Amino acid sequence: MKRFPNQIIRLIIPFVIIIAGLLIAKKFLVPASFGKLGHFRADALGEAMSKPIHYVGQQACADCHDEIVKKKAASYHKGVACEVCHGPGSAHVDSPTENKPPAPRDRGFCPVCHSYNPSRPTGFPQIVTVTHNPGKACISCHNAHDPVPPHAPEQCGACHGDIARTKMASPHVDVPCTVCHETPTEHRMNPRMYVPTIPANREFCGKCHAKDAQSAKEIPRIDMGTHGERYVCWECHYPHLPQVYNGAAK
Ligand code: HEC
Ligand code: HEC
Ligand code: HEC
Ligand code: HEC
Ligand code: HEC
Ligand code: HEC
Ligand code: HEC
Ligand code: HEC
Structure with a gap:
């Protein structure tokens, strides 16, 4: 009979020891109810349920x-x-009358969620606690159960400051934001739920800039058929600061 080579036998010995060890561990260490209902300890259900x-x-x-x-x-x-x-x-x-729950009336509480923190999502209402009406309780101005902002911002620039300031110094200074972005009124209160539109195509800009467009005379014109015809206009012109830098620039 052919004998197993020595190196194979040396390999088999540790395997046998490990498997025997696992079997013994399973017998003594795995809780009795393990596996009854699934890959977990069935008794854990009762224990969790009995907690207050x-x-x-x-x-x-x-x-x-x-x-x-x-x-x-x-x-x-x-x-x-x-x-x-x-x-x-x-x-x-x-x-109810014996155990009254606490109500967080002091100023320290609300900033847990509302103090300014750059890691919070854009648009989440945040305040700088030291400068936002210091010394007064938050609930003296805001109702905790219905915290309406005392007034909704009038201007786009209240939230889009960079864009508003950029446009202010651009050739588009007299083109209101809402000409290019149809903005539901709710956007100012709930910006993520109600999103303004963004111009969809070249023809949108062409309404003012096409050669034959019915717009004010002094607006610079282009030939829509040949001017950057393969791309939307804002591939080349930032719409909030549409500058032209070469010889054609003003
Ligand atoms: C069975 C009726 C009942 C239920 C259910 C109940 N409450 Fe009340 N709650 C009362 C009554 C009655 C009072 C007024 C107690 C008093 O002024 O002596 C009260 C008072 C309070 C107060 C005022 C404490 C203060 O300092 O003035 C808060 C806050 C409150 N409840 C929160 C809750 C919350 C949160 C829940 C749900 C988890 C809840 N209650 C469920 C009956 C109830
Ligand atoms: C953002 C935190 C906040 C949440 C969420 C909140 N409360 Fe309050 N609640 C307060 C604060 C702060 C006061 C104290 C208001 C005051 O004294 O003017 C208060 C007061 C109360 C009072 C006693 C005064 C009153 O207006 O009658 C009750 C009752 C109450 N809350 C129940 C509730 C119940 C029920 C809910 C859930 C539907 C809830 N609260 C959710 C912060 C909260
Ligand atoms: C657990 C976190 C949490 C706590 C605590 C909390 N808030 Fe808020 N608060 C929110 C969330 C979430 C919104 C809704 C944000 C949104 O619509 O994007 C909100 C909205 C608001 C707004 C609306 C602001 C705006 O212009 O849209 C005000 C004001 C406000 N909270 C005040 C308070 C006050 C005052 C307290 C303390 C009584 C408080 N919050 C406690 C989470 C919290
Ligand atoms: C004296 C009244 C007053 C007090 C006190 C006050 N607020 Fe305000 N809060 C306002 C007014 C007015 C606005 C809207 C105008 C503004 O943004 O300054 C506002 C706006 C907010 C907003 C919305 C900011 C945004 O960008 O949408 C939040 C959140 C807020 N407050 C939370 C708080 C918290 C939290 C406290 C307590 C630490 C507090 N407020 C104390 C009057 C107050
Ligand atoms: C209360 C603050 C606030 C005001 C006021 C506001 N916005 Fe916004 N706006 C936001 C926030 C926050 C977002 C980002 C929403 C997101 O990323 O989901 C946004 C997004 C936008 C977008 C991008 C939409 C997109 O598809 O990415 C446009 C366009 C826009 N706003 C235009 C306007 C215009 C125009 C006005 C004025 C009429 C205005 N916004 C006023 C907060 C505001
Ligand atoms: C001439 C038309 C035009 C005007 C005026 C205009 N926008 Fe835009 N805006 C666009 C276009 C086109 C885009 C899309 C740009 C892109 O996708 O690269 C855009 C994108 C945006 C965006 C989302 C992308 C970004 O740059 O953050 C916001 C927010 C926005 N505009 C806000 C405003 C606000 C606020 C104003 C007024 C201060 C304004 N826009 C004025 C045409 C315009
Ligand atoms: C409501 C009309 C209107 C719309 C829509 C419009 N523009 Fe303009 N645009 C103007 C006016 C007005 C000027 C400035 C004319 C002047 O003063 O020379 C201008 C200037 C420009 C200039 C020239 C800048 C320079 O330095 O000469 C470019 C480029 C431009 N717009 C691109 C665009 C793009 C891209 C869009 C679409 C996202 C667009 N415009 C939409 C009215 C409009
Ligand atoms: C591939 C890039 C590109 C695209 C796409 C593009 N442009 Fe231009 N645009 C330019 C360059 C470069 C200039 C300056 C050189 C010139 O006059 O040809 C310019 C100049 C302009 C001018 C100023 C003309 C003058 O006489 O002062 C206007 C207005 C303009 N573009 C509007 C638009 C509009 C509207 C669209 C979309 C329909 C658009 N552009 C698409 C690159 C582009």
Whole structure:
């Protein structure tokens, strides 16, 4: 009979030891209920369920604070749950008058979410706490359940400062933003949900700049058929500062 070569036997020995070790570990270390329901310890379900409940969810508050729930649901804070600000509500729901939840009335609380921080998404309402009406409680001006901004910005430049300042010093100074961007009024209150349009094609700019366009006389004209005909105009002209630098420049 052919004998296994020595090196193979040397390899087999550690394998046998490892597999035996795993089998022993499985017998003594894997919890009894593991695998009964799936790849987890079935007993964990009961243990988690037996823990005391702290958070009850917004639905529970509606039973008694209907007005506030409704008001908040239509407000900017619709995505912020009651218990984020008032803490876990279970004890309060069980006996409302004995366990009153705290209400965050002092100025330190709201900046947790609203103090200026460059890592927050653009457009998220942020303030610089030291200069924004210092010394006064936030809730003296903003209702926590319906934090309407006291007034919506009138101008595009309130939020698009760079673009507004750039255009101010450009040949397009007299072309209002809204000629090129149809802007729903809601954009000023809720910029991400209601987005303005952006010109779709060359013909848009051609409305003023084409040779035969019905626009004011002094507007510089181009031949739409031959001028940069393969590209949209803003491949070459930044629309907020449309300058022409060579001999044709003014
Ligand atoms: C079973 C009815 C009931 C439910 C459910 C309930 N509350 Fe109340 N809540 C009350 C009553 C009653 C008071 C007034 C207690 C008092 O003034 O003695 C109150 C007062 C409060 C206050 C005022 C505390 C203060 O300092 O004035 C807050 C905040 C509050 N509830 C938050 C909540 C939140 C959040 C929930 C949901 C997790 C909730 N409540 C669910 C009945 C309820
Ligand atoms: C952004 C934080 C915030 C959220 C979210 C919030 N609250 Fe409040 N709540 C406050 C603050 C701050 C006060 C204190 C207002 C005051 O004293 O003028 C308050 C006061 C209250 C009061 C007592 C005064 C009153 O207006 O009747 C109740 C009750 C209450 N909140 C319930 C709720 C419920 C229910 C929800 C969820 C639908 C909720 N709150 C969500 C911050 C919050
Ligand atoms: C858990 C985070 C969180 C906390 C705490 C919080 N807010 Fe807000 N706040 C938000 C979110 C989210 C919005 C909606 C932002 C959006 O629409 O893009 C918002 C919107 C606002 C706005 C609307 C601003 C605007 O012009 O669009 C104001 C004002 C405001 N909060 C004030 C407060 C005040 C006052 C407090 C403290 C009582 C507070 N917030 C606590 C998350 C928070
Ligand atoms: C004296 C009244 C007053 C107080 C106090 C006050 N605010 Fe304001 N807040 C305003 C006014 C007015 C505006 C809108 C004009 C502006 O942007 O300055 C505003 C705007 C905001 C905005 C929207 C900013 C944006 O860019 O959309 C947020 C968020 C805000 N406040 C949060 C707070 C927080 C948080 C506190 C407490 C630390 C607070 N405010 C205290 C009056 C106040
Ligand atoms: C309250 C602040 C605010 C005001 C006021 C505002 N915008 Fe915006 N705007 C934004 C924010 C924030 C975005 C970015 C939205 C995003 O990236 O999802 C934006 C995006 C845009 C875009 C780009 C849309 C896109 O598809 O990328 C245009 C165009 C625009 N705004 C035009 C305007 C014009 C024109 C006005 C004035 C009539 C205006 N905005 C006023 C905040 C504002
Ligand atoms: C002559 C037409 C025209 C005018 C006037 C104009 N825009 Fe634009 N805007 C455009 C075009 C075209 C684009 C798309 C540019 C691109 O995709 O490269 C654009 C893009 C944008 C964008 C998104 C891309 C970016 O550059 O951030 C914003 C925001 C914007 N415009 C805001 C404004 C505001 C605010 C004003 C007024 C101060 C304004 N625009 C005036 C034509 C115009
Ligand atoms: C509502 C009419 C109007 C629209 C639409 C318009 N423009 Fe203009 N454009 C003007 C006016 C007015 C001038 C400045 C004329 C002057 O004072 O010489 C101008 C100037 C220019 C200039 C010349 C700058 C220079 O240095 O001579 C360029 C390039 C230009 N626009 C490109 C565009 C582009 C690209 C678009 C489309 C995104 C566009 N325009 C849309 C009215 C318009
Ligand atoms: C491939 C790049 C390119 C594209 C695309 C392009 N342009 Fe130009 N544009 C230029 C250059 C370079 C000049 C300056 C040289 C010249 O007059 O030909 C210029 C000049 C202009 C001028 C000034 C003419 C004058 O007499 O002062 C206007 C207005 C203009 N372009 C508008 C547009 C419009 C509108 C579109 C889209 C329909 C457009 N351009 C597309 C590159 C381009």
